[in-house]
Amino acid sequence: xxxxxxxxxxxxxxxxxxxxxxxxxxxxxxxxxxxxxxxxxxxxxxxxxxxxxxxxxxxxxxxxxxxxxxxxxxxxxxxxxxxxxxxxxxxxxxxxxxxxxxxxxxxxxxxxxxxxxxxxxxxxxxxxxxxxxxxxxxxxxxxxxxxxxxxxxxxxxxxxxxxxxxxxxxxxxxxxxxxxxxxxxxxxxxxxxxxxxxxxxxxxxxxxxxxxxx
Amino acid sequence: xxxxxxxxxxxxxxxxxxxxxxxxxxxxxxxxxxxxxxxxxxxxxxxxxxxxxxxxxxxxxxxxxxxxxxxxxxxxxxxxxxxxxxxxxxxxxxxxxxxxxxxxxxxxxxxxxx
Numbered sequence: 001x002x003x004x005x006x007x008x009x010x011x012x013x014x015x016x017x018x019x020x021x022x023x024x025x026x027x028x029x030x031x032x033x034x035x036x037x038x039x040x041x042x043x044x045x046x047x048x049x050x051x052x053x054x055x056x057x058x059x060x061x062x063x064x065x066x067x068x069x070x071x072x073x074x075x076x077x078x079x080x081x082x083x084x085x086x087x088x089x090x091x092x093x094x095x096x097x098x099x100x101x102x103x104x105x106x107x108x109x110x111x112x113x114x115x116x117x118x119x120x121x122x123x124x125x126x127x128x129x130x131x132x133x134x135x136x137x138x139x140x141x142x143x144x145x146x147x148x149x150x151x152x153x154x155x156x157x158x159x160x161x162x163x164x165x166x167x168x169x170x171x172x173x174x175x176x177x178x179x180x181x182x183x184x185x186x187x188x189x190x191x192x193x194x195x196x197x198x199x200x201x202x203x204x205x206x207x208x209x210x211x212x213x214x
Numbered sequence: 215x216x217x218x219x220x221x222x223x224x225x226x227x228x229x230x231x232x233x234x235x236x237x238x239x240x241x242x243x244x245x246x247x248x249x250x251x252x253x254x255x256x257x258x259x260x261x262x263x264x265x266x267x268x269x270x271x272x273x274x275x276x277x278x279x280x281x282x283x284x285x286x287x288x289x290x291x292x293x294x295x296x297x298x299x300x301x302x303x304x305x306x307x308x309x310x311x312x313x314x315x316x317x318x319x320x321x322x323x324x325x326x327x328x
Contacts, residue, residue, distance in 0.1 A: 003216065006216060007215055007216055007219060010216060010219050010220065010223075011219055014219065014220075014222075014223035014226070017223065017227070018223065018226045018227065018230065021226075021227055021230040021231070021250055022230055024230075024234065024243070024246050024247070024250065025230055025231075025233055025234030025237070025238060025243065025246075025247055025250075027243075030240065030242050030243060033242075033243060033246060034242075034246070037246050037249065037250075040227075040250065040253075041249075041253065044227075044253050044256075044257055047220065047223070047257065048257075048260060051216070051220070051260065051261065051264045051265075052264060053260045053263075053264065053287055053290075055287065055291075056256070056260055056287055056290050056291065056294075059290075059291060059294055060256075060294065063294050063295075063298050064249070064253070064294070064298075067298060068249060068297075068298060068301050071301060071302065071305055072242060072245070072246065072301075072305065075242065075305045075308055075309060076242065078309060078312075079308060079309060079312030079313075079318060093236075093237070094237055097233055097236035097237045098233065098237075100232075100236075101229045101230075101232050101233040101236070102229070104225075104228075104229050104232060105225055105226065105228075105229035108221075108222075108225035108228070108229070109222055109225060112218055112221045112222055112225065113218060117217055117218075117265070117266050165284060165287060168284055169284055169287055169288065169291075172284060172288055173288070173291075177288055180292065184292055184295045184296065187295070187296060187299055188295060188298070188299040190299075191299030191300065191302050191303045192299070192302060194303050194306070195302050195303045195305070195306030195307075196306075198303075198306040198307055198309075198310050199306050199309055199310065201310070
């Protein structure tokens with residue numbers, strides 16, 4: 001059995017996450033849906049922490065829970081008549097959607113369970129510590145990320161990276177993925193400028209009193 | 215088994231998000247469903263990164279193979295960034311719509327339809 005307790009933990013977390021996600025899409029009160037969405041994000045963040053992706057877990061909490069959920073809750077409070085959403089009408093469309101969604105889910109689960117994934121075996125913390133402190137290091141002089149000692153086992157190197165993934169991620173973002181990082185920054189700046197422009201026009205037109213359809 | 219559990223949770227989130235997109239007409243709830251889908255993609259990327267074997271690492275030990283090791287995490291960071299920007303823009307549009315048209319139902323917004 002590979003790490004039975006971790007599996008149980010992830011299953012419980014996943015059930016909570018899926019339940020709150022169902023609550024989000026079935027709720028007519030948008031504010032409550034935003035709170036349930038935050039819970040769903042939180043369970044995903046907990047799973048990130050459980051599988052040694054601490055940096056992404058932190059980013060998930062900061063960006064999704066701290067910004068996106070709160071932003072949605074604020075927009076609910078700011079817009080009139082947004083508090084209560086129309087519930088989905090039970091009709092042909094509803095059942096077709098339900099059918100296709102369940103079909104997608106069943107196919108995905110079938111594929112997941114029937115595929116032989118190449119996997120790494122679970123490793124103990126002790127092995128990770130050994131690798132982290134003894135077998136690889138950062139070579140600052142030659143701008144290499146990691147300097148591996150030749151006798152190190154290949155799979156050990158891979159596992160060692162997950163023990164403390166923040167430093168390698170930082171190095172990767174600053175070297176190999178530098179251009180991508182800049183482009184992402186550009187996209188976010190464009191999004192922020194665009195949203196400021198949209199809301200600024202709204203406020204100006206509102207002050208002038210001519211309410212026209214945009 | 216951990217990889218399978220994570221992937222099944224990810225596909226559950228994905229299916230729920232698709233269901234929300236198809237059935238609900240409120241803009242904000244549609245956005246929330248989109249966020250659920252993004253989240254499921256990030257989750258599966260990180261799960262694969264952690265538990266599935268990367269063939270590049272097995273073939274050679276070089277500096278290049280280390281770049282490949284954490285590529286799932288990097289992909290997750292980029293997806294989260296783009297999703298956050300997109301949400302900010304979409305919510306600004308929701309704000310503008312709520313002011314001018316006093317409606318947040320997608321079925322009421324059909325000016326560009328014909």
